Amino acid sequence: MTEQNAPTAAEPAGSGPSVVLVDDHAMFRSGVKAEIGQSVRIVGEAATVAEAVTVIGHLKPDVVLLDVHLPDGGGPAVVAAVLPQHPDVRFLALSVSDAAEDVISVIRSGARGYVTKTISGADLTDAIRRVAEGDVVFSPRLAGFVLDAFRDADTGPTPSVDPELDQLTPREQEVLRLLARGYSYREIGAELFISIKTVETHASNVLRKLQLSSRHQLTRWAADRRLV
Amino acid sequence: MTAPAPPPYLFPAATPGLRPPRLYRAVRGRWFGGVACGLARYLDVSVWLVRIGFFVAALSGGLGILLYGAFWIVLRTPPDQPQQSRRAAVEFVVALVIGAGVLLANARTLPLGWWFVPVMLAIFGGALVWRQASETERDRWRRLSRSSLAAGAFDRTGALRLALGITLVLAGGVFVLFQTGTGTKAIGVGLAAVLVTVGGLALITGPWWLRLVQELGAERTERIRNEERADIAAHLHDSVLQTLALIQRNANSPREVARLARSQERELRTKLYGSMVPTGTFAELLAGAAAEIEDTYAITIDLVVVGGERDVDTRLDALVAAAREAMVNAAKHAGVTSVSVYAELAPGSSRPGVTEAQVFVRDRGIGFDPDIIEEDRQGVRGSIIGRLERQRGSATIKSSPGAGTEVALRMELS
Numbered sequence A: 001m002t003e004q005n006a007p008t009a010a011e012p013a014g015s016g017p018s019v020v021l022v023d024d025h026a027m028f029r030s031g032v033k034a035e036i037g038q039s040v041r042i043v044g045e046a047a048t049v050a051e052a053v054t055v056i057g058h059l060k061p062d063v064v065l066l067d068v069h070l071p072d073g074g075g076p077a078v079v080a081a082v083l084p085q086h087p088d089v090r091f092l093a094l095s096v097s098d099a100a101e102d103v104i105s106v107i108r109s110g111a112r113g114y115v116t117k118t119i120s121g122a123d124l125t126d127a128i129r130r131v132a133e134g135d136v137v138f139s140p141r142l143a144g145f146v147l148d149a150f151r152d153a154d155t156g157p158t159p160s161v162d163p164e165l166d167q168l169t170p171r172e173q174e175v176l177r178l179l180a181r182g183y184s185y186r187e188i189g190a191e192l193f194i195s196i197k198t199v200e201t202h203a204s205n206v207l208r209k210l211q212l213s214s215r216h217q218l219t220r221w222a223a224d225r226r227l228v
Numbered sequence B: 001m002t003a004p005a006p007p008p009y010l011f012p013a014a015t016p017g018l019r020p021p022r023l024y025r026a027v028r029g030r031w032f033g034g035v036a037c038g039l040a041r042y043l044d045v046s047v048w049l050v051r052i053g054f055f056v057a058a059l060s061g062g063l064g065i066l067l068y069g070a071f072w073i074v075l076r077t078p079p080d081q082p083q084q085s086r087r088a089a090v091e092f093v094v095a096l097v098i099g100a101g102v103l104l105a106n107a108r109t110l111p112l113g114w115w116f117v118p119v120m121l122a123i124f125g126g127a128l129v130w131r132q133a134s135e136t137e138r139d140r141w142r143r144l145s146r147s148s149l150a151a152g153a154f155d156r157t158g159a160l161r162l163a164l165g166i167t168l169v170l171a172g173g174v175f176v177l178f179q180t181g182t183g184t185k186a187i188g189v190g191l192a193a194v195l196v197t198v199g200g201l202a203l204i205t206g207p208w209w210l211r212l213v214q215e216l217g218a219e220r221t222e223r224i225r226n227e228e229r230a231d232i233a234a235h236l237h238d239s240v241l242q243t244l245a246l247i248q249r250n251a252n253s254p255r256e257v258a259r260l261a262r263s264q265e266r267e268l269r270t271k272l273y274g275s276m277v278p279t280g281t282f283a284e285l286l287a288g289a290a291a292e293i294e295d296t297y298a299i300t301i302d303l304v305v306v307g308g309e310r311d312v313d314t315r316l317d318a319l320v321a322a323a324r325e326a327m328v329n330a331a332k333h334a335g336v337t338s339v340s341v342y343a344e345l346a347p348g349s350s351r352p353g354v355t356e357a358q359v360f361v362r363d364r365g366i367g368f369d370p371d372i373i374e375e376d377r378q379g380v381r382g383s384i385i386g387r388l389e390r391q392r393g394s395a396t397i398k399s400s401p402g403a404g405t406e407v408a409l410r411m412e413l414s
Helices: A026-036 A049-059 A075-082 A100-108 A121-132 A140-149 A170-180 A185-192 A196-212 A216-224 B035-043 B047-059 B063-074 B085-105 B116-132 B135-150 B156-178 B183-249 B254-272 B282-297 B314-333 B378-390
Strands: A018-022 A041-046 A063-067 A090-095 A113-116 B300-306 B338-347 B355-363 B393-399 B405-413
Touching: A018 A026, A018 A049, A026 A041, A026 A121, A041 A049, A049 A063, A049 A075, A063 A075, A063 A121, A075 A090, A075 A100, A090 A100, A090 A121, A100 A113, A100 A140, A100 A196, A113 A121, A113 A140, A140 A170, A140 A196, A140 B300, A140 B338, A170 A185, A170 A196, A170 B338, A185 A196, B035 B047, B035 B063, B047 B063, B156 B183, B183 B254, B254 B282, B282 B300, B282 B314, B282 B338, B314 B338, B314 B355, B314 B378, B314 B393, B314 B405, B378 B393, B378 B405
Parallel strands: A018 A041, A018 A063, A063 A090, A090 A113, B300 B338
Antiparallel strands: B338 B355, B355 B405, B393 B405
16 A cells, blocks of 8 residues: 555554454564554454454454464454454455455455555554544555456356446446555545545445455456466 | 276376377267267277278177267267257157167067066166266266275175175176076176176275275375475575575665565565466566566565456567666656556457557656656656657656656557
8 A cells, every 4th residue: 555645643552443463473463563553552463263253252343454364264264253243343454465366355255455464554554544434445456456356247147136246337447447556545536536535435335346246257267367 | 988087186287298088979070979070089080980880880780870879878078069958869869769770670689588678778768867967967976986986895885885796796606607508698698697797896896996096196196296395395495594694694784685575575475376477478577577676776566467468569568668667767766665556458448359558657756847858868758658659559657746756658459
């Protein structure tokens, strides 16, 4: 993510959204804590799916930072186990993997965004805030994956309950392209002459489509065509 | 009869060349059931040779027709060329009628023993069921028969199989011992006895054979996998250790440390997640250019490519070169630590059948006034704009001091 609005000066610890870190690498967890512990409240940590489900259920944080790869089932398993009981908990996926199918599967399970682990501390804080506020976070890479997944929407019969879900509107595609080009919401709004609120709406509609669409491609595409 | 396809584990994906050609019924160029065509293709002889063979065999007591029918029932059509089921059904009924006709015509000479009619009925019934069954059902039956053959002697199927095998062997023995009569009949009975005995033996020793084959295959797969693992591990350890040593030595130069860490990370990624893109494609060349610039100028390039699996021709090559130049400019002049690059190959909006290639190179650096690209700034004028115009493409540069720069490159491909 490259957000232009620089983060405000570090607030005292204990403010900001509450966060639980789920990652099986202790080193990475302590790194994240050192980097963003000042601007968000890190209330708990977990290293496995089972641990994560317990900790999240107990602490009910605003946001869960979730590694896509976990030893006993991976990120999607955590989301699937927690969301039905605690629909207010929001998940932001973090991963070292750039494999499209990993990213898409964790989003489809219910995560509200995806960022790579090389993200800067300031950008990560910003992404956590936005997820806590109910927004979705499309890193350029995720935007690229989604564009690719919804490409050639008319190839082959796709038996779907709701064909509306199976393709992106031209406007949504434009928004995604600009996200993939590294634009911030404000810049996208300026470029397309729409308000930031409208950009947010487009982004969350895209996420909803990604999660609800039953398109064959979405479950299969990543295996067929790998991309950078 | 076709040999069953070898189990996949005998031929790991790494060696696809080992698969023998499969015998199928032909769909194209066939006259009737496609048996002759398929056989001819499999044996690599003229189709007429096979047809004449069947014809001659058919004249000599209907054997050819029986053979043809048997092939037809057993052989599948190639999986990639589905045939219309209605046509197949019609053909099958016709074949049944002909087969019954041949049998009735030869009724006098056939050995109409007490067993003949039920056996014939069973064969035809089985054939019908087999033909009508869908591919998945057939696969299930095959698996079932395989698993029941492999079942141990102590569970129910295994015990049943063992009992059946022993019964058949005993029956074969009894046949031979108690056979009376002489001449051809004796030979026939003897033959039947031998067949029954062999069948029984196969049932008894089946599991052992199967296990032998499976173990061989499994052992081989395991060996290949281990070699591969050892290979990757050795390479990784070596390069990671090298990098760590270099990082220690350059600890006081953050820029160098970042560069080393980045290139090591890239290498690990390629190893772990496989090479993500096919070689020689637009996506791969862009990724290569980005990697090189990352290493040279110690910046991060966030590259996103959509639909880049297209082999590069002269024009796309020019596009990659221009994009590379734009990245170099951003790395050198913008004063930033990261650059966003987005590239896309997509159906063009202007005319159908045209692919539009676009690359956007964006930085949030110091920016400049594009109206005053100085004469000596060959980078922009020659390497980017000129290069694209020569290939019927276009380059636009959006920049203002303080707000960063975006270079947009476009090109239409047929």
